[in-house]
Amino acid sequence: MSGHATEAPPVAAAAAGGLPRRLAGLAVLWLVLATAPLWMPLIGGYDALATRVLVLGLVAMSFNIVLGFTGQMSFGHAAYFGLGAYGAGLTLKFIAASTPLALLFGTLLGGVLGTLFGLLIVRRRGVYFAMVTIAFGQVCFYVAYKWNDLTGGYDGLRGFQRAPLHLGLATIDIAASSRVFYYFVLVIFALAVGAMALVLRSPFGRTLLAIRENERRARFLGIPVERHIWLAFSVSCFFAALAGSLYALLNNFADPLALHYTLSGEIVIMTVMGGMRAFWGPLLGAAVFVVLQDYVSSMTENWMSIIGIIFMLVVLFFPRGLLGFMQRRDAR
16 A cells, blocks of 8 residues: 555656656757757758758747647738848848847837737638738738838848947857857847747746637636737747848848748748647748758759648648657657
């Protein structure tokens, strides 16, 4: 009897065993990201490709706040990504050659406009929510496309470049070295992901899950559903705009295609492919998508068809995404 009294409950034992496994997985993830510039050349990669994975991984993770954690589909999230890119580029070109200022203005431009737009769509659901987000994204695309004097029109915004970071006694030249810029983006990515995790693990984040699972029950519990969806959409737009600002710094260029609905579709593909109900799933999906895009596009012009086939196979055979499948198999 005493032996049974000291035996841990199955759920508690599973939770106790799962924590070290999760910590080990996080340690491996950050080790892989920290050493990416060292091992990627061995498989044909390069620093800019690794940086692109981080940038698109960040925008996919920001989109997942709306889709995976709140249950709302947005097909216009590229709008806030592109606004962030233009905000950063315009700051560097017309205001000041300051990388921190460019990140700040780019994030504010996309985040604030996304917050204001969210007030207009917060009562829409399903296909209506998705279609209105597409419409807003296309409005932003056509403004950037037609406003030649400010945005450069179809040719894009040029004539700026990321500036070195002046930190008092030291200067970090992120403009000259793609590897140094990768680690700069990695630091920004880590801070953004840490803030995102705090938001989603807070009572606010748990409320979003309740809305996703059963919106009607959440209303009966007295939860202000529209307010929470609007706040989730706003937070998502700020992170997407930050990713867009980094994208402009990566390319020293901003173009209207960064606002187009085709990029929104690619963001959806990354999120669903990696696992939209897993926090790190969109990052895995972005890594798979970006690497496939880089390698397959170098061999054929029909690279999108191949990625589309892979996406369909993932949806059919791994409905929880690649990361969800791995986590489920590990749990078994």
